[in-house]
Amino acid sequence: MFDFLDGYDLLGAFWVTVKLTVFSALGSLIWGTLLAGMRVSPVPLMRGFATAYVNVVRNIPLTVIIMFASLGLYSTLGIALGSTDIKGINFRLAVLAFVVYTASFVCEAIRSGINTVPVGQAEAARALGLSFTQVLRLIVLPQAFRSVVNPLSNVLIALTKNTTVASAIGVAEASYLMKEMIENEAQLLLISGVFALGFVILTLPTGLILGWVAKKVAVKR
């Protein structure tokens, strides 16, 4: 019954999806945290930049961002992100686009976490003589992260599924293979079912594990 899978590298395609997800998740976590730091910073310029960034980027469709990365950055400006073959270039452009886009959601999740940290925590830290970045790094962000594990796992699950947009610029991830198989094979529902299952297998443990982590690291007050 599953003969139609013969000759297709299903695991290889999902492996590309996993790689896209992992690189994009790491990048957007770092960039999103920096943005969140800027959004609460006392420097008006940083605050303004981060606020503008989030409000612009999260309202642009991901497809537009990823097309811009491919057509704008690469085709027009020739930015290849240090790769020479077209597969590598497209992969990196896709990761860049996902980081740019997802970071705006990560930023907002972390900012909501920062708002759950009582103001007295930061005051006590400032009263000890810690600098703004130390207060943020040592006191506020560690507590903020613990309260946003669940919202962040939502962002991560959304990112996993959003990686299918990379097929628009020819990155051979899972949905790219799905389109190819749907063109060539007759079992349309089965093919869709297999890929849907594949994504559930990727995202379900993410939600379960991070849900457990969220309980484990919650700050007791």
Next chain:
Amino acid sequence: MSGVSVTKGAEDAAPAPGGDLVVLSNVNKHFGALHVLQDIDLTIARGEVVVVIGPSGSGKSTLCRTINRLETIDTGAITIDGKPLPAEGKELARLRADVGMVFQSFNLFAHKTVLENVMLGQLKVRKTDKKAAEDKARSLLDRVGVGTQADKYPSQLSGGQQQRVAIARALAMDPKVMLFDEPTSALDPEMINEVLEVMQQLAREGMTMVVVTHEMGFARSAANRVVFMADGKIVEEATPDQFFSNPRSDRAKDFLSKILHH
């Protein structure tokens, strides 16, 4: 009213000589339309224990918080050890390290153990090495009577224990002056004394202290001077004996009649 029985020894009665440590001159602050601090002049000498009392909303907490610039002021000047309070930045952080602060709501770092709370400032601000910081933290925790709780998290401690840890955390920075912003107001009655006793001990050891409190027993026994505030002004300054037995202003008489007779 707490029943703190420790009375001030004769040697502690007079402020230790050594000059002025904290000077507020002509300080004004508004919260919107509310003029919360009005022309405040206050000088605190080295080794002196000043207790600030007054009705709610009189500006006494705000006054306390301006001294390490957790609240900014609109006009006037504040100097600590001869240096004016700098604007936000590295200079201010350095100055804050020399001013210990104890809050009404303890504000222990919830994600760190008691020991880590007391070590943090030493490690990150004073750049003490880890071994020395831990030794000092443990001896301070012993001194305030919570040495056995060192590896617990703040939420596992009672309010009184948390507040004593907060005092130890402030002391770990070797502050020149300690600010107490209603340190016992959030505590269950039976825990107030354990905190006041630690503060009494500090006062006896010659620490310069500014204490905003409703504990008249503490004011009587530990203060060198009582500052009475109402409606954003310092209404009266006197020794505790003078203030409690013979208040001069009507506002203070009214305040004392309300709290002392029930």
